[in-house]
């Protein structure tokens with residue numbers, strides 16, 4: 592089955608063609624980063640307008656790069672929730688029209704599940720496993736039972752981890768997108784130059800929950816209070832010290848969740864799963880006998896291939912949507928148990 596995957600939930604306009612859920616024939620990602628850069632953040636109205644202008648060409652390019660024609664596509668999968676409503680609507684409307692014109696099925700896909708599924712395309716991992724979903728909008732530790740069944744163990748109670756990266760970078764004018772810049776600057780910084788605090792969240796009823804607003808506030812408003820001796824106050828040192836604690840907050844909960852659940856497999860996904868420190872700390876778990884997978888860098892951030900990959904799983908099991916499919920800005924079926 593050849594599935595066309597469409598992703599327009601935020602600022603990447605992407606389409607991919609994937610055969611049988613595993614073989615990526617094309618994965619075109621037209622990023623709007625340069626156009627949002629002057630505002631140091633994604634401007635929703637601009638994002639949806641650009642998706643409207645680009646979507647047809649992006650889909651055409653994906654089909655052509657796959658060496659196929661429109662008639663070879665068997666089904667369409669499209670991100671329908673959560674995300675920026677105007678942006679989601681462009682993808683959903685396009686997918687519906689495309690599928691209806693070709694008399695093929697289509698299905699709406701949850702963006703968060705797609706991020707969690709992304710690593711399965713390249714490195715299939717046996718269920719169940721501990722899922723670590725880290726993006727600009729979400730921070731979730733969960734038990735993944737199947738492509739469709741996910742039990743949330745912990746989430747951020749305020750800012751998402753990627754949002755914290757982006758806000759710190761914006762405040763210090765380090766560049767956009769913040770996560771990528773902080774990751775790069777950290778490589779030449781001292782992670783102990785500032786000893787930023789992590790949350791004391793040992794609330795027994797929610798032991799896997801996280802918080803990033805305290806760390807963000809400490810880095811932005813109280814930097815000097817946490818300076819370690821006379822460590823130089825450089826962007827590299829601020830970045831490295833922030834990144835150490837941002838990843839530390841997550842990893843402490845991941846380690847606890849692994850211990851408590853007895854799960855021996857871990858898989859990460861989402862834009863922040865591209866972070867080099869997080870990748871190396873997750874990889875370190877292998878020393879303790881755990882199996883760890885994460886997507887290649889291209890499949891961490893928003894892309895159509897993960898949507899086509901997960902879409903294939905639903906379609907193969909007989910699920911599809913009808914013309915009533917709409918877009919939703921909010922997370923629907925991804926709540927804490």
Ligand code: KG4
Pocket residue numbers: 601706725726727728729752753754756757768769770771774861862863864865866867891892893
């Ligand atoms: O998954 P994604 O592309 O979009 C959402 O669904 O949110 O994630 C985007 C987030 C942004 O916050 C970006 O700063 C962050 O992922 N990000 C990174 C890195 N690359 C992207 N954060 C830390 N280190 C990176 N290398």
Ligand code: ZN
Pocket residue numbers: 702706726727861862892893
């Ligand atoms: Zn995303």
